[in-house]
């Protein structure tokens with residue numbers, strides 16, 4: 001007989017005895033005492049056998065205490081950071097032997113072509129899988145209204161693509177495509193007389209630049225300019241050129257304007273000479289607009305959707321994963337996010353490694369499957385252990 005049915009049985013008989021005792025007008029105390037001591041013996045036996053208690057006990061409050069082992073805790077994450085998810089941003093200048101640090105972007109440098117391979121060699125050995133290239137023309141007169149230097153065959157990006165393809169055959173090369181680093185006005189396209197973007201001319205120029213990078217050997221082109229219709233234009237030109245089958249088109253579909261790009265602009269020298277980018281990047285509150293832009297870019301032929309910045313826009317990453325559920329979703333942990341984590345760690349607010357990993361976990365939890373991060377060299381070390 002199980003414990004619970006024994007208790008039920010005894011208490012039923014106990015009640016019956018009491019009723020009989022009352023009916024008979026005398027006490028059958030000794031019989032009742034016997035029964036009670038049987039019940040209490042059964043209870044004390046039960047308290048030593050957990051399985052019996054749980055049958056009738058309340059388990060609703062027992063949730064996560066059991067997962068105290070680090071391995072069991074790691075099982076809770078749908079997606080865990082791996083080296084294959086990481087893309088490392090590189091600033092490549094047209095001063096071949098240059099290697100200068102960027103004060104607002106800790107540990108990051110602008111490098112000329114001759115400094116790239118020695119810097120990357122140890123990282124590739126540690127498992128670096130992908131880089132994204134940003135060209136930085138430093139030479140006087142290199143910038144003009146059309147961003148001519150962007151696809152200069154001797155310019156830093158095309159030279160770097162060729163070099164890295166040759167020296168690191170396994171490395172996946174992403175080329176950021178934009179004009180802001182190359183235009184004299186610092187905007188992400190070609191301007192009309194009134195200072196606003198000429199969308200048609202900008203899209204045409206941006207797509208030519210993308211094709212030039214793809215022809216040079218980039219595995220992936222990533223337009224970050226935010227001109228309407230550039231994904232479709234680039235896809236069509238890739239098809240026309242017969243290279244669409246070997247080039248991934250990664251759209252910065254949801255790129256928000258805000259104050260998190262400051263250190264990048266120091267590194268790339270791409271501060272607009274007037275105005276801002278609020279007319280072509282998304283407003284920070286524009287969740288619906290971001291969803292529409294993501295849908296539009298998927299329809300136009302994007303192969304990867306990017307959300308940028310990352311940590312302040314986790315809902316957008318989640319939306320991107322929802323809308324593009326069968327697509328890779330990239331999140332760019334931008335220069336301002338990176339600098340903030342460094343500043344917080346320096347101020348003693350938190351430990352750098354713990355925060356870098358926690359923020360990346362948030363980005364992955366939201367739905368990203370690719371993370372563009374300046375922490376990549378550290379992640380390669382931290383992921384070893």
Ligand SMILES: NCC(=O)CCC(=O)O
Nearest residue numbers: 224260261264334335336
């Ligand atoms: N297209 C790249 C950016 O505009 C900025 C990224 C950053 O702030 O790290």
Ligand SMILES: [Zn+2]
Nearest residue numbers: 178180188225
């Ligand atoms: Zn730009």
Ligand SMILES: [Zn+2]
Nearest residue numbers: 178180224225
């Ligand atoms: Zn940009």
